[in-house]
Amino acid sequence: xxxxxxxxxxxxxxxxxxxxxxxxxxxxxxxxxxxxxxxxxxxxxxxxxxxxxxxxxxxxxxxxxxxxxxxxxxxxxxxxxxxxxxxxxxxxxxxxxxxxxxxxxxxxxxxxxxxxxxxxxxxxxxxxxxxxxxxxxxxxxxxxxxxxxxxxxxxxxxxxxxxxxxxxxxxxxxxxxxxxxxxxxxxxxxxxxxxxxxxxxxxxxxxxxxxxxxxxxxxxxxxxxxxxxxxxxxxxxxxx
Amino acid sequence: xxxxxxxxxxxxxxxxxxxxxxxxxxxxxxxxxxxxxxxxxxxxxxxxxxxxxxxxxxxxxxxxxxxxxxxxxxxxxxxxxxxxxxxxxxxxxxxxxxxxxxxxxxxxxxxxxxxxxxxxxxxxxxxxxxxxxxxxxxxxxxxxxxxxxxxxxxxxxxxxxxxxxxxxxxxxxxxxxxxxxxxxxxxxxxxxxxxxxxxxxxxxxxxxxxxxxxxxxxxxxxxxxxxxxxxxxxxxxxxx
Numbered sequence: 149x150x151x152x153x154x155x156x157x158x159x160x161x162x163x164x165x166x167x168x169x170x171x172x173x174x175x176x177x178x179x180x181x182x183x184x185x186x187x188x189x190x191x192x193x194x195x196x197x198x199x200x201x202x203x204x205x206x207x208x209x210x211x212x213x214x215x216x217x218x219x220x221x222x223x224x225x226x227x228x229x230x231x232x233x234x235x236x237x238x239x240x241x242x243x244x245x246x247x248x249x250x251x252x253x254x255x256x257x258x259x260x261x262x263x264x265x266x267x268x269x270x271x272x273x274x275x276x277x278x279x280x281x282x283x284x285x286x287x288x289x290x291x292x293x294x295x296x297x298x299x300x301x302x303x304x305x306x307x308x309x310x311x312x313x314x315x316x317x318x319x320x321x322x323x324x325x326x327x328x329x330x331x332x333x334x335x336x337x338x339x340x341x342x343x344x345x346x347x348x349x350x351x352x353x354x355x356x357x358x359x360x361x362x363x364x365x366x367x368x369x370x371x372x373x374x375x376x377x378x379x380x381x382x383x384x385x386x387x388x
Numbered sequence: 389x390x391x392x393x394x395x396x397x398x399x400x401x402x403x404x405x406x407x408x409x410x411x412x413x414x415x416x417x418x419x420x421x422x423x424x425x426x427x428x429x430x431x432x433x434x435x436x437x438x439x440x441x442x443x444x445x446x447x448x449x450x451x452x453x454x455x456x457x458x459x460x461x462x463x464x465x466x467x468x469x470x471x472x473x474x475x476x477x478x479x480x481x482x483x484x485x486x487x488x489x490x491x492x493x494x495x496x497x498x499x500x501x502x503x504x505x506x507x508x509x510x511x512x513x514x515x516x517x518x519x520x521x522x523x524x525x526x527x528x529x530x531x532x533x534x535x536x537x538x539x540x541x542x543x544x545x546x547x548x549x550x551x552x553x554x555x556x557x558x559x560x561x562x563x564x565x566x567x568x569x570x571x572x573x574x575x576x577x578x579x580x581x582x583x584x585x586x587x588x589x590x591x592x593x594x595x596x597x598x599x600x601x602x603x604x605x606x607x608x609x610x611x612x613x614x615x616x617x618x619x620x621x622x623x624x625x626x627x628x
Binding site: 157158159193194239280281282283284285286287288289290291294295308309317318321324325326327328329331332333343360368387 | 397398399400403432433479482483520521522523524525526527530531534548556557558559564565566567568569571572576582583608
């Protein structure tokens with residue numbers, strides 16, 4: 149049974165790093181003693197060491213060990229031996245390129261789908277868990293070999309959802325961007341998650357965690373809400 | 389001599405479509421009677437016909453005819469016969485994919501560099517005039533065959549520049565995104581343009597048009613201003 153926790157963001161409001169997500173993380177890791185393998189590849193403006201130093205204390209306070217993959221000589225073997233991985237946020241394009249460079253895309257995807265590996269990601273780490281990075285908010289600062297990603301969720305997710313647009317500027321609102329995705333990809337739908345929300349996946353079912361509903365974008369200017377804390381069949385949302 | 393006008397945006401403040409840019413457009417087209425070939429491929433949420441209907445009246449009021457490439461049966465031949473093209477804004481990924489699909493990338497790039505074709509673009513139309521789409525603000529809603537673009541400007545441009553970030557949200561500011569680009573691509577610099585600004589290219593020289601300076605991002609957290617209306621050597625800014 150696939151088990152995955154796809155979080156919109158590392159922070160909610162003024163809370164600390166992953167502070168809003170303690171219960172969400174326990175729900176995936178089940179309070180069992182273990183060492184989580186951390187993937188820091190989305191970090192661009194700071195080092196992998198610094199990223200690990202931000203994340204490790206959070207997991208330690210929850211009773212879990214954490215080790216970053218940049219310390220190991222054979223990343224593929226490390227993924228094969230891991231019981232759980234945590235994929236941190238940052239830039240989605242850098243993250244996916246580095247996953248391809250390290251030949252980790254297929255092995256992560258397969259082990260998660262075969263329920264040999266529990267997957268946790270936030271922000272960019274949730275983007276790469278979908279069929280592709282087509283609904284990331286990030287700048288394409290580097291070109292990955294393909295937009296194709298891990299497909300742990302069978303549909304696209306837009307993290308860090310925020311409605312409307314800043315005043316006095318002519319960029320698009322998030323809704324306009326997602327409408328463009330749905331126009332360009334008319335057979336697909338997507339799930340947008342407010343900061344602090346997450347999609348919890350258990351096999352073929354999903355649950356929105358957090359205080360807010362998930363936003364189910366079905367077509368341009370056509371959307372529904374998915375209530376938090378209620379299981380739904382993942383195939384309710386049309387995927388790639 | 390290459391002649392190109394790369395505008396940050398189609399609008400400035402509350403002005404109408406391209407209303408701020410009348411003098412900029414005359415500077416490129418030199419008040420000479422001509423038919424401008426319009427490329428509407430960045431349009432996603434509305435039709436190519438609708439896009440042409442927005443843009444044609446602006447050019448007509450300035451004394452120029454305009455015809456959209458989506459009416460012609462042979463787009464490559466149309467580009468070969470044109471004296472000037474205008475590439476409208478919208479989604480940069482859709483635009484570049486459609487330019488590749490129509491086999492227009494090389495022919496536009498070569499004709500502009502050989503001074504056989506004057507180039508005008510705004511927003512996405514300026515992004516694709518640089519070495520790649522790595523500094524677009526747009527969502528990657530569709531995958532082009534490559535990020536490589538027209539290379540009319542020898543360095544990356546970030547259009548629609550706006551400082552800071554919206555309150556209460558944990559996304560990155562524009563400066564943070566551009567810092568990430570510069571961190572990931574340490575041999576390159578870039579030019580950010582506020583809305584209403586443009587880069588005017590004459591052969592190996594550039595001039596910032598509009599009321600505001602251009603922003604020359606040299607390295608993470610290191611930037612300079614380039615004053616408006618003063619020629620500078622384009623190779624001052626390190627390109628790809």
